[in-house]
Amino acid sequence: MPFHNSGGTPVRSGTVTFGTHVIGALGVDWATVESTAALPVPIGPGARTEHTWTVCVDAWRVPLGMHVETRDVSVRWE
Numbered sequence: 001m002p003f004h005n006s007g008g009t010p011v012r013s014g015t016v017t018f019g020t021h022v023i024g025a026l027g028v029d030w031a032t033v034e035s036t037a038a039l040p041v042p043i044g045p046g047a048r049t050e051h052t053w054t055v056c057v058d059a060w061r062v063p064l065g066m067h068v069e070t071r072d073v074s075v076r077w078e
Contacts, residue, residue, distance in 0.1 A: 001073070002050045005043040011077045014039040018055050019072030025065040032072070033057050039077060 005011050015036050022031040040051040057068050 001052070002048060003039070003043060003075075004048045005045055008045050010045060011039065011041055011043040013041055014075060014077030016053070017072075017074045017076075018053070018070050019074075020055050020057055020068050020070045021072075022057065022062055023067050023069055030066065031061065033061060033068075039075065041077075 001016070003011075016039055017034055017036045020033045020035065021029050022033070024030050035055055037053050040049055043049050055068075055070050062068055
């Protein structure tokens with residue numbers, strides 16, 4: 001996931017939250033599981049960085065015939 005600090009001060013801390021959806025065989029969204037991770041900081045003014053996270057969902061939350069999709073991402077930085 002790419003990040004770009006377009007501000008004039010460094011980003012020193014923050015979190016990224018992922019909303020991973022459990023999708024049924026017919027496309028019905030059965031549940032959303034949230035997970036949070038720390039941002040790859042510091043990110044200097046005008047700097048760009050990229051980071052990858054692994055998002056895990058307990059197997060019992062994804063019955064046979066269903067799959068997961070991470071659809072929602074939100075970021076909080078300071």
